Amino acid sequence: MDARFTDEQDEIRRTLRDLLDKRCGPQELRAAVDTPAGHDRALWTALAGHLGLPGLALPETCGGAGGTVTELALACEETGRALAPTPLLATAVLAAPLLLALGTGAQRAGLLPRIASGDLTAALAVPGPALATALALTGHDRRGQWAGGGRAGGVQARRAEGGWQMYGQVDQVLDGHSAELLVVAAHTGGFARSRVLLFLVRGDAPGLTRVRQTALDATRPQGRIQLRDTPAELLGDEAADALAALARLGDTAAACLAAEAVGAAARVLERTVEYVGRREQFGRPVGSFQAVKHRLADAYVQVQAARSAAYYAAWAAAAPAPGAETAGALALAQALEALRRAAAEGIQLHGGIGFTWEHEAHLYFKRAAGDELLFGPVHRLRAQAADAAHVFEEAGT
Numbered sequence: 001m002d003a004r005f006t007d008e009q010d011e012i013r014r015t016l017r018d019l020l021d022k023r024c025g026p027q028e029l030r031a032a033v034d035t036p037a038g039h040d041r042a043l044w045t046a047l048a049g050h051l052g053l054p055g056l057a058l059p060e061t062c063g064g065a066g067g068t069v070t071e072l073a074l075a076c077e078e079t080g081r082a083l084a085p086t087p088l089l090a091t092a093v094l095a096a097p098l099l100l101a102l103g104t105g106a107q108r109a110g111l112l113p114r115i116a117s118g119d120l121t122a123a124l125a126v127p128g129p130a131l132a133t134a135l136a137l138t139g140h141d142r143r144g145q146w147a148g149g150g151r152a153g154g155v156q157a158r159r160a161e162g163g164w165q166m167y168g169q170v171d172q173v174l175d176g177h178s179a180e181l182l183v184v185a186a187h188t189g190g191f192a193r194s195r196v197l198l199f200l201v202r203g204d205a206p207g208l209t210r211v212r213q214t215a216l217d218a219t220r221p222q223g224r225i226q227l228r229d230t231p232a233e234l235l236g237d238e239a240a241d242a243l244a245a246l247a248r249l250g251d252t253a254a255a256c257l258a259a260e261a262v263g264a265a266a267r268v269l270e271r272t273v274e275y276v277g278r279r280e281q282f283g284r285p286v287g288s289f290q291a292v293k294h295r296l297a298d299a300y301v302q303v304q305a306a307r308s309a310a311y312y313a314a315w316a317a318a319a320p321a322p323g324a325e326t327a328g329a330l331a332l333a334q335a336l337e338a339l340r341r342a343a344a345e346g347i348q349l350h351g352g353i354g355f356t357w358e359h360e361a362h363l364y365f366k367r368a369a370g371d372e373l374l375f376g377p378v379h380r381l382r383a384q385a386a387d388a389a390h391v392f393e394e395a396g397t
Contacts, residue, residue: 048118177223
């Protein structure tokens with residue numbers, strides 16, 4: 001394994017960081033999250049049109065750059081560093097891989113080039129607070145009970161004249177209020193023969209109602225969608241194994257989320273180090289006190305360890321190897337802990353200003369807490385990885 005980044009990968013990081021430094025400062029960030037969409041459409045156009053960000057991990061035949069999860073994770077590290085409110089996670093990390101893996105030739109040809117160009121945004125809608133379970137990060141439900149089990153609740157799909165119709169509600173959909181295409185997990189066949197399939201729903205489909213939700217992390221906008229006899233198109237065919245595709249997606253999503261959390265943790269730690277070097281108490285910089293040095297050194301070690309784990313998880317997702325199945329979940333757990341630690345230290349060591357609404361420190365802490373609610377918690381990520389690796393099974397059983 002060659003752990004060095006290529007010149008192209010280094011260029012992606014450098015160019016993206018330069019653009020975000022210019023276009024996504026604290027004021028631009030706050031203005032973007034207050035818009036109805038929750039993100040800066042002009043910034044997204046620049047990221048897609050100038051850098052080709054949503055198509056990094058899509059094949060060239062689909063209009064993408066032909067890269068791997070590694071390139072996408074490096075891009076997520078930089079967007080995480082700036083807390084950039086963009087549709088990158090929902091569109092390129094969660095939705096596009098499912099379209100690529102399960103879509104028919106016509107679906108891939110019609111949708112993926114538009115995603116790669118930034119012309120189309122997409123979102124993955126999973127019923128209930130079960131996104132981490134659906135992605136097999138905190139459990140592996142082989143029957144898809146998280147989607148409603150075929151009983152009342154969740155989202156149900158039934159055949160209708162000329163296609164399918166859907167009925168139900170999903171409460172926590174990343175960018176679900178603004179995405180132009182929804183990939184919705186739904187039960188079909190009733191309770192007795194229930195199974196989970198994925199469907200495509202247009203953002204302007206009749207019977208679809210969408211409302212932006214108030215989220216803990218304002219930089220990660222969420223929407224509630226309601227479907228009332230809404231027409232939908234089956235993603236792929238009925239023979240597709242949607243649960244297996246979602247589980248495979250979990251490895252990619254975890255690696256990208258871990259890299260994103262590492263970027264955020266490194267940035268808040270950098271800002272804290274800069275601040276304690278300037279702020280004075282008793283006639284000397286706060287950063288010169290031994291206790292402060294120890295706290296920042298411990299946070300730095302934790303962030304660097306999380307960065308190594310995130311890079312390995314991205315490499316493992318791009319080139320699957322035996323024994324690397326749990327890398328994504330473990331890297332995500334480590335990165336979320338590092339971000340929470342770095343953000344908490346940042347708030348405290350900034351003193352009074354760190355506890356104010358005007359300062360950015362609380363945004364990083366909310367990113368850590370919000371991601372753990374959506375994709376964790378940390379102890380369940382580790383428990384699932386331990387189960388998958390048979391850590392606690394006795395030899396010979």
